[in-house]
Amino acid sequence: xxxxxxxxxxPARTRAAILQAATALLYERGLDGxxxxxxxxxxGVSKETLYRHFGTKDGLVEAVLEARSDRVIAWVESAVAxxxxxxxxxxxxxxxALQHWYEEPAxxxxxxxxxxxxxxxxxxxxxxxxxxxxxLALLTGIADRAGAAExxxxxxxxxxxxxxxxxxxxxxxxxxxxxxxRAAALTLLSAARERPSS
Amino acid sequence: xxxxxxxxxxPARTRAAILQAATALLYERGLDGxxxxxxxxxxGVSKETLYRHFGTKDGLVEAVLEARSDRVIAWVESAVAxxxxxxxxxxxxxxxALQHWYEEPAxxxxxxxxxxxxxxxxxxxxxxxxxxxxxLALLTGIADRAGAAExxxxxxxxxxxxxxxxxxxxxxxxxxxxxxxRAAALTLLSAARERPSS
DNA sequence: AGTAGATCGAACTGATCGGTACGGTCCGGC
DNA sequence: GCCGGACCGTACCGATCAGTTCGATCTACT
Numbered sequence: 001x002x003x004x005x006x007x008x009x010x011p012a013r014t015r016a017a018i019l020q021a022a023t024a025l026l027y028e029r030g031l032d033g034x035x036x037x038x039x040x041x042x043x044g045v046s047k048e049t050l051y052r053h054f055g056t057k058d059g060l061v062e063a064v065l066e067a068r069s070d071r072v073i074a075w076v077e078s079a080v081a082x083x084x085x086x087x088x089x090x091x092x093x094x095x096x097a098l099q100h101w102y103e104e105p106a107x108x109x110x111x112x113x114x115x116x117x118x119x120x121x122x123x124x125x126x127x128x129x130x131x132x133x134x135x136l137a138l139l140t141g142i143a144d145r146a147g148a149a150e151x152x153x154x155x156x157x158x159x160x161x162x163x164x165x166x167x168x169x170x171x172x173x174x175x176x177x178x179x180x181x182r183a184a185a186l187t188l189l190s191a192a193r194e195r196p197s198s
Numbered sequence: 199x200x201x202x203x204x205x206x207x208x209p210a211r212t213r214a215a216i217l218q219a220a221t222a223l224l225y226e227r228g229l230d231g232x233x234x235x236x237x238x239x240x241x242g243v244s245k246e247t248l249y250r251h252f253g254t255k256d257g258l259v260e261a262v263l264e265a266r267s268d269r270v271i272a273w274v275e276s277a278v279a280x281x282x283x284x285x286x287x288x289x290x291x292x293x294x295a296l297q298h299w300y301e302e303p304a305x306x307x308x309x310x311x312x313x314x315x316x317x318x319x320x321x322x323x324x325x326x327x328x329x330x331x332x333x334l335a336l337l338t339g340i341a342d343r344a345g346a347a348e349x350x351x352x353x354x355x356x357x358x359x360x361x362x363x364x365x366x367x368x369x370x371x372x373x374x375x376x377x378x379x380r381a382a383a384l385t386l387l388s389a390a391r392e393r394p395s396s
Numbered sequence: 397a398g399t400a401g402a403t404c405g406a407a408c409t410g411a412t413c414g415g416t417a418c419g420g421t422c423c424g425g426c
Numbered sequence: 427g428c429c430g431g432a433c434c435g436t437a438c439c440g441a442t443c444a445g446t447t448c449g450a451t452c453t454a455c456t
Contacts, residue, residue, distance in 0.1 A: 002419095002420060002421045002422065002432090002433055002434035002435070003421055003422040003423070003432070003433050003434065004422085004433095004434090005421095005422075007422085007423080007433090008423075008424095009422080009423045009424065009431085009432050009433075010423095010424095010432090011431095011432065014432080014433085028318075029318070030315075030316060030317070030318055032230045032316070033318065035412070035413060035414080036413080036414060036415080037412090037413080037414090045433085045434090046433065046434045046435065046436095047414095047415080047416085047434095047435095048416085048417090048418095048432095048433070048434075048435095049432075049433055049434080051414095051415070051416085052432080052433090056414080056415080057413095057414065057415090108318070109315060113315070113365055113369065114315040114316075116368075116369055117228075117307060117311070117312040117315040117316060118228060118230070118312075118315060118316045119228070120227070120228055120231065120306070125369065128369050129369050129370055132366065132369055132370045133370070136370075153378060153381075156366070156374060156375070156378050157378055157379065157381070157382040159362070159366060160358075160359055160362030160363045160365075160366050160375060160378070160379050160382070161358055161359065161362055161382075162362065163361070163362040163365040163366060164357070164358030164359055164360065164361040164362025164363070164365070165358045165362070167311055167358075167361040167362070167365060168330065168354070168357060168358050168361060170314075171311065171314055171323065171326050171327050171330055172327055172330045172331065172334075176354060177354070177358060180351060180354050180355055180358070181355065181358050183351075183355070184355040184358070184359075184386055187385065187386055187389045188382055188385055188386070191385045191389065200402090200403050200404035200405070200449095200450060200451045200452070201402070201403045201404065201450095201451055201452040201453070202403090202404090202452085203451095203452070203453095205403085205452080205453080206453075206454090207401085207402050207403075207452080207453045207454065208402095209401095209402070212402080212403085233442070233443060233444080234443075234444060234445080235442090235443080235444090243403085243404090244403065244404045244405065244406095245404095245405095245444090245445075245446085246402095246403070246404075246405090246446085246447085246448095247402075247403055247404080249444095249445070249446085250402080250403090254444080254445080255443095255444065255445090397456100398455105398456085399454100399455090399456085400453105400454090400455085400456100401452105401453090401454085401455105402451100402452085402453075402454095403450100403451080403452080403453095404449105404450085404451080404452100405448105405449100405450090406447100406448090406449100407446105407447085407448090408445105408446080408447075408448100409444105409445085409446075409447100410443100410444100410445095411442105411443080411444090412441105412442085412443075412444105413440100413441080413442070413443085414439105414440100414441090414442100415438105415439085415440095416437105416438080416439075417436100417437085417438075417439100418435100418436090418437090418438100419434105419435095419436100420433105420434085420435090421432105421433080421434080422431105422432085422433080422434100423430105423431090423432080423433095424429100424430090424431090424432095425428105425429095425430090426427100426428085426429090426430105
């Protein structure tokens with residue numbers, strides 16, 4: 001029965017629903033780990049609808065990754081905002097938030113980094129690079145407000161800690177990395193405050 | 199013409215040659231980015247030979263990843279050994295070696311981590327986990343010899359720096375991360391020497 | 397000399413993939 | 427109340443994939 005009787009036809013809502021459900025499935029199974037056919041049946045959507053909204057599977061993937069990047073950045077920003085005005089507390093809040101993420105059963109590492117590791121396509125790589133850039137801007141802002149001697153440098157070092165903790169949490173141990181990376185980050189922060197450089 | 203006239207038949211050597219060539223191709227294109235047929239033509243090997251040696255494509259992938267892990271660990275260990283007896287110098291040597299790797303044109307991130315991001319198969323994940331474990335043992339050894347208060351903790355923090363630098367180098371900028379992660383690592387090392395913990 | 401086995405090249409199979417087409421059904425705006 | 431279009435279900439297409447098979451050919455060991 002095409003178009004169930006009580007449903008509301010709203011392309012924007014349909015697109016958003018596809019995006020949300022596809023995000024979870026592609027993250028869990030990998031970009032090449034699930035086909036369009038299965039994707040559609042799990043989403044409760046016909047192939048025609050999916051292709052009308054996203055053109056190709058790659059188009060869907062890109063839309064999913066963009067949306068995911070937006071969500072992740074907004075989530076980290078909110079964690080920072082909830083931590084008050086102290087930059088050190090803000091930094092700690094970032095890693096506490098990450099630790100919560102690591103402990104989710106469905107955690108599989110950063111979806112953006114995973115995607116770039118799978119599809120060497122320039123478009124996907126560009127989205128991932130931009131995502132890392134947004135993370136970097138956030139961390140550099142904290143470093144700057146903390147009065148680090150070289151906020152750009154400290155920001156990049158913190159970014160490595162964030163990504164490294166995520167990799168280790170995904171592939172070795174999901175329980176330690178958040179707190180341990182947080183401790184390392186605070187050490188780097190205080191060192192960058194005291195000394196001219198490291 | 200099957201079996202060229204002047205060739206020597208040596209299964210072990212054939213297997214090693216396949217392994218080496220397949221390692222580069224699978225790393226460059228991704229595990230799912232190249233099929234067995236193309237793999238064989240590029241390797242100059244027939245499908246029958248490949249399947250006799252490795253059983254399945256997954257078997258080849260696992261063998262490739264195991265060999266790669268061995269090679270990488272041995273390479274890092276040799277860099278450490280060449281750095282003399284000072285633990286701080288050894289640690290610096292690790293990141294200097296990484297920086298050289300990042301600047302290779304074919305650099306695409308850690309092959310093991312990339313593989314685990316693509317194939318959620320437990321066997322691949324296990325190989326990657328073991329690879330990280332070997333890295334961790336190496337770094338913890340340095341932390342221990344350096345007299346860190348908690349060598350296990352420092353080792354895990356250093357591992358995050360290594361993996362984070364690799365991710366950032368692969369997806370954002372290949373030139374900075376080595377030296378910047380090195381500086382961060384030395385900061386963490388000296389902090390762990392002075393204070394009881396971080 | 398003769399045999400076992402390693403290798404090639406090429407054809408083949410069955411499954412799956414991304415993407416398209418179509419007839420039919422229902423909602424939303426006019 | 428009518429019509430454009432959003433949507434479903436299914437069938438279909440060509441391409442590609444992993445893996446198999448086979449005859450021919452050459453090496454290595456005995």
